[in-house]
Amino acid sequence: MKFEYFYERALARKGQAEMTARLPAVRTPEQLAAQEDAYYLGEMTRCIFRAGFVWRIIDHKWPGFEQAFSGFFPLYWQQVPPERLEQLANDTRIIRNWQKIETVPVNARMIVELAEEYGSFGQFLAQWPHQQQAELLIYLKKHGSRLAGATAQHFLRRVGWDGYVLSPDVLTALRNHQLLDSSPTSQRGLKQIQTVFNQWHDETGLPFSHLSRILSMTVDALPEERAPKRAR
Numbered sequence: 001m002k003f004e005y006f007y008e009r010a011l012a013r014k015g016q017a018e019m020t021a022r023l024p025a026v027r028t029p030e031q032l033a034a035q036e037d038a039y040y041l042g043e044m045t046r047c048i049f050r051a052g053f054v055w056r057i058i059d060h061k062w063p064g065f066e067q068a069f070s071g072f073f074p075l076y077w078q079q080v081p082p083e084r085l086e087q088l089a090n091d092t093r094i095i096r097n098w099q100k101i102e103t104v105p106v107n108a109r110m111i112v113e114l115a116e117e118y119g120s121f122g123q124f125l126a127q128w129p130h131q132q133q134a135e136l137l138i139y140l141k142k143h144g145s146r147l148a149g150a151t152a153q154h155f156l157r158r159v160g161w162d163g164y165v166l167s168p169d170v171l172t173a174l175r176n177h178q179l180l181d182s183s184p185t186s187q188r189g190l191k192q193i194q195t196v197f198n199q200w201h202d203e204t205g206l207p208f209s210h211l212s213r214i215l216s217m218t219v220d221a222l223p224e225e226r227a228p229k230r231a232r
Helices: 004-022 028-036 039-048 055-068 082-088 103-118 122-126 132-142 148-161 168-176 187-205 207-214
Strands: none
Touching: 004 187, 004 207, 028 122, 039 055, 039 103, 039 122, 039 148, 039 168, 055 187, 103 187, 132 148, 187 207
């Protein structure tokens, strides 16, 4: 299905100004590579703490997180003493969730290992093909901690890596138009989603993040205007 349909639908609903204003910022490979590893560990941790929580509360407390985690330097956190983590579990500057606190050393270790191979974590992201986002999500889930599904997608979106986010609106739109008939976390579902976005990117030249955001603006059409849902 041509992306033009979704673009025109979003445009009719939101108008050009609002639609454009809601499009995510995308960083160039050079900009991704220029960011320090501590920035990526911090944003990774922010998205992990946001998961299942009220985002604005995490964002409001974030300066306290940065102080408590001493700037999120991966070389330190990859081998942090256990007692340092225990101190954080009682630190009122952060959300004291032990399972999320203990993700930091694991993710720091992943970042350090990738930096040793690619020069920095930013350079690792900069060289990864956007047409293979599904494989990147699988990599982050396998080698990181609590980076499955939407958490990893929101992390990539926050740091400016160009990729789709499978929000409920996006998934609904894909299913309504029979472009997805499997679980979005299954191998089959991930392949279907990546194939659709790759086709739309080739068709329009639009960034992947813009494609998914525009798609998300189309789902609350009137019932009679919806495409028939496939039984599932």
